[in-house]
Amino acid sequence: MNTQINLNALRTHWIWDNPQSLKQWMDILFAASQPDELVGVRDSVVERKYGQCVKSFGEWAEQWKVSKDTARYFVEMLEKQEMITTESLLFSTRLTVNKINTFVISTHDKARSGKTKEEQKTKSLHAQIKDIFLVFYKEAVQGEEYYWTKIDGAKIKPLIGKILFKIQKKHEAKNIPKKENYDSEIIEGFLFILNSITDEWMLRNLSLAIIDSKFNQIFSNLKANAKQFSANTKSTKFDGYKDAHQLVLESRGLSSPNNN
Numbered sequence: 001m002n003t004q005i006n007l008n009a010l011r012t013h014w015i016w017d018n019p020q021s022l023k024q025w026m027d028i029l030f031a032a033s034q035p036d037e038l039v040g041v042r043d044s045v046v047e048r049k050y051g052q053c054v055k056s057f058g059e060w061a062e063q064w065k066v067s068k069d070t071a072r073y074f075v076e077m078l079e080k081q082e083m084i085t086t087e088s089l090l091f092s093t094r095l096t097v098n099k100i101n102t103f104v105i106s107t108h109d110k111a112r113s114g115k116t117k118e119e120q121k122t123k124s125l126h127a128q129i130k131d132i133f134l135v136f137y138k139e140a141v142q143g144e145e146y147y148w149t150k151i152d153g154a155k156i157k158p159l160i161g162k163i164l165f166k167i168q169k170k171h172e173a174k175n176i177p178k179k180e181n182y183d184s185e186i187i188e189g190f191l192f193i194l195n196s197i198t199d200e201w202m203l204r205n206l207s208l209a210i211i212d213s214k215f216n217q218i219f220s221n222l223k224a225n226a227k228q229f230s231a232n233t234k235s236t237k238f239d240g241y242k243d244a245h246q247l248v249l250e251s252r253g254l255s256s257p258n259n260n
Contacts, residue, residue, distance in 0.1 A: 083097070
């Protein structure tokens with residue numbers, strides 16, 4: 001989503017005359033203008049809607065290069081001026097910008113839904129990762145349905161980021177040009193990761209949060225098992241998660257329910 005700050009509204013506002021305060025306010029506006037999402041805070045997940053920010057005073061202080069007390073004072077001042085409202089959370093604070101559309105101009109028709117083409121693509125990839133994990137859990141690990149939580153949903157994005165980083169590093173080493181879309185490679189990488197989990201405790205307690213936190217350990221097993229895994233599959237090119245589902249089942253010696 002593309003967002004523009006309404007400079008006309010800022011020029012007539014008292015905050016315009018203070019460069020540091022103006023910069024900090026614009027940071028808040030940019031953060032608050034992002035589409036709805038789930039934000040990971042320590043070991044929990046917090047919902048952030050359009051018009052809101054979820055950050056601790058320490059995180060704001062680091063971003064603004066000021067002390068934590070200075071960041072807290074600025075936020076409290078904004079609240080006194082009725083520019084924002086605040087809600088204390090465990091390890092964080094949720095800021096809600098009052099009348100955000102006075103200061104923010106969205107250049108996308110569906111700003112609140114965040115449904116740009118690129119975001120739709122990302123959401124589709126997230127859905128594929130979720131579906132693959134659920135099938136893997138049910139068919140290959142526990143034999144029962146997995147109870148999906150908001151924490152699992154919030155862990156998809158960082159997990160995709162870690163897989164993509166490994167893929168791009170490998171491509172750089174082989175002088176492979178950058179691509180616009182890495183979805184198929186990310187799916188392949190995620191499948192390799194699932195099939196490289198051999199630790200019994202990890203399998204008994206399997207979740208995306210566990211996979212994300214133990215990523216480096218699992219990746220070490222992935223490298224050791226990748227050659228054997230590839231030899232047992234007819235193809236490493238995926239066309240959507242249905243092929244990925246089938247590959248997960250076949251790699252574990254199982255068959256798709258549709259083939260029974």
